[in-house]
Amino acid sequence: MTAERPRTLYGRRRGKKLRAGQASLLETLLPHLEIRLPALELPKDRDIWLEVGFGAGEHLVWQAEQNPDVTLIGCEPYVNGVAKCLGLIERSGVKNVRLFIDDARLLMAALPDRSLSRAFVLFPDPWPKTRHHKRRFVQRDTLDILARLMKPGAELRLATDDPSYLPWMLEHACTHRAFEWLAERPADWRGRPADWPQTRYEQKKIAGTPTFLRLRRL
Ligand SMILES: C[S@@+](CC[C@H](N)C(=O)[O-])C[C@H]1O[C@@H](n2cnc3c(N)ncnc32)[C@H](O)[C@@H]1O
Numbered sequence: 001m002t003a004e005r006p007r008t009l010y011g012r013r014r015g016k017k018l019r020a021g022q023a024s025l026l027e028t029l030l031p032h033l034e035i036r037l038p039a040l041e042l043p044k045d046r047d048i049w050l051e052v053g054f055g056a057g058e059h060l061v062w063q064a065e066q067n068p069d070v071t072l073i074g075c076e077p078y079v080n081g082v083a084k085c086l087g088l089i090e091r092s093g094v095k096n097v098r099l100f101i102d103d104a105r106l107l108m109a110a111l112p113d114r115s116l117s118r119a120f121v122l123f124p125d126p127w128p129k130t131r132h133h134k135r136r137f138v139q140r141d142t143l144d145i146l147a148r149l150m151k152p153g154a155e156l157r158l159a160t161d162d163p164s165y166l167p168w169m170l171e172h173a174c175t176h177r178a179f180e181w182l183a184e185r186p187a188d189w190r191g192r193p194a195d196w197p198q199t200r201y202e203q204k205k206i207a208g209t210p211t212f213l214r215l216r217r218l
Contacts, residue, residue: 006105008135015080022083029086035073035100040110046071046096047117050149052104052137053124055200057085062197063120064094070117072097075104105142114151123201123210126162138169140176147178150217155182158213161202166211179215189213 018026042048047070054060054074064072074097076082082101089097100107124137138158146156158173160166174181183189189211192198202210 018083025086033099049118051120056081057088059199061088064097075100108145111149116149117154120157122159122199126165143176154217156215161207161210182214
């Protein structure tokens with residue numbers, strides 16, 4: 001099943017010219033890892049984790065290294081980020097990563113119900129202007145789809161450092177009836193868990209203090 005092309009949520013698909021080594025990885029390594037819809041073959045005997053908007057892939061590859069029994073699917077339409085991620089994949093030697101080089105919602109529309117054991121949406125583009133809020137990835141409809149895709153007990157991890165996206169995430173995700181917010185005290189959203197490495201975007205400290213939200217699919 002393929003979805004109609006939804007409204008674009010991301011900015012650029014390409015940035016500055018790729019280095020020769022990066023361009024070569026797109027030609028040689030990517031075809032072995034890429035998910036090209038409508039073909040979608042998923043391992044039946046392994047947990048599948050999804051990362052939406054992996055940027056340059058540091059978090060994705062770290063999770064793949066730490067969790068060799070899990071298959072990580074990363075979605076990212078920004079080709080320069082994909083090229084950096086391929087470099088990390090090659091250097092680390094991980095074999096459990098698959099990449100979808102497009103809008104994550106197209107892949108989500110094709111994934112089977114209850115196929116995901118974990119999902120990450122880390123520092124999504126904040127779209128701070130009110131008229132752009134409809135472009136935010138965290139929306140009622142994407143959360144409904146994630147709820148359909150996630151197994152009961154599966155964890156959804158969200159992060160933002162944007163002062164206006166945080167209340168939006170609390171309003172839309174933490175009160176969603178399919179999810180339970182796992183925080184019990186402020187330290188639970190202010191401190192990054194040990195199995196949650198810094199992303200490149202977080203390191204840049206663009207907007208403000210990062211907040212880490214962990215939710216459980218009920
Ligand atoms: C602010 S960056 C954060 C990247 C990374 N998560 C990090 O923390 O370093 C947001 C990323 O999400 C990607 N993105 C935006 N909309 C997306 C979508 N619908 N599907 C997949 N990726 C998306 C953008 O291309 C961008 O790389």
